[in-house]
Amino acid sequence: MSVECFVTGGSGFVGQHLLARLTATGHKTWVLMRNPENLERLRQQVSQLGGNPEHVQAVQGDISRDGLGLDEAGMRSVSSAAVAFHLAAEFTWGLTIERARAVNVQGALRVAELAASQRMRLLMVGGFMLQNLGHLASIGVDHQHPENTDWPAVYRRAGGYEGSKIEAHFAVIRCLQQAGADYTIVHPATVCGHSESGHIVQGQPLAELIRNLAQGRFKAIPGSPQHWLPLVSVDYLVALMTCVAFDPAMANRQVLALYEHTPNLHGMLAQIAATLAVKAPRHHVRIGLLKWLLAIPGLAQQLSISAESLNFIQTQRFDMRASEQLERKYQLAHPDMASALENTVRYVKGYLS
């Protein structure tokens, strides 16, 4: 069965793989692009990733603009979609609160309003930290009564990107509940490259971590032996996203996309270092101390580490029972993640040399 889909963020790392998966399975996609002149390049990329480029069409727009910046023709094209996949986000550290809200919060609300008005199912991508209730409480988010949250204070503690992803999550749910429309939310862990090709886009958090290790910038392991950075491979992630987006039983549900057997950070860095043939750091440094050091002017830049990125290194373990049930239902399994990570490291090494 072919379903027409509307995709934001289709030119991004996860978006390219999602387009490949959707189009390979016969779905026609309308991709919101700020620069539609890049459509041919995107189609080539989708083809290289195993998709059908003929099923990728662009509509010009920008989530930070009123009405998503769609003209009449763009709006007509998009309205024929039955499912909207919202992935677009300004995914970078050091965002101002104004910019983060304008794109990641208001942009998500515009996509939600469009989905509700056109009766499309909205599949939104959140992030695994939204399922870490202890962390949410520690940065001041009242997850049961989000309207009581002091958002500017949350942004000061967590940074623009994370603050805006969390605010957008609660704002979109409220908007869709008020409109009586359905949503499904997938919360990915840090995304690793494709399990076979290792394909990952430069600038992705995991690619930057690999680059830092390759370039000898990692002198110590942030956190304790209990700290970890959960991963998920991009191919598993997009497979799960497409399954839940078309499953009526997933209306108004959320799911974690996370490989719970990801080793602790020490083990992960040792594995990456072995593939890079460099020395792995052996000593731990407390995250609080590291954040304090990173506040020294110039040091974060010199070490290529942002204090914001350290928030994703946590000790929290997650309840994966709901995700496991869905894996059984869709006959979906995580790939061999040790080899997915190794392939990702080789891929990154390829563009470092």
Ligand SMILES: NC(=O)c1ccc[n+]([C@@H]2O[C@H](COP(=O)([O-])OP(=O)(O)OC[C@H]3O[C@@H](n4cnc5c(N)ncnc54)[C@H](OP(=O)(O)O)[C@@H]3O)[C@@H](O)[C@H]2O)c1
């Ligand atoms: N990657 C991870 O580790 C990870 C983990 C958890 C959650 N997520 C979430 O997953 C989603 C996809 O992440 P990603 O890694 O694929 O990000 P990405 O590679 O940085 O891609 C971001 C996408 O958003 C688009 N975009 C940014 N601002 C826009 C605007 N104003 N209007 C329209 N499009 C805009 C970009 O388009 P251009 O080509 O025009 O720049 C690009 O297609 C995001 O919501 C992110 O928060 C990612």
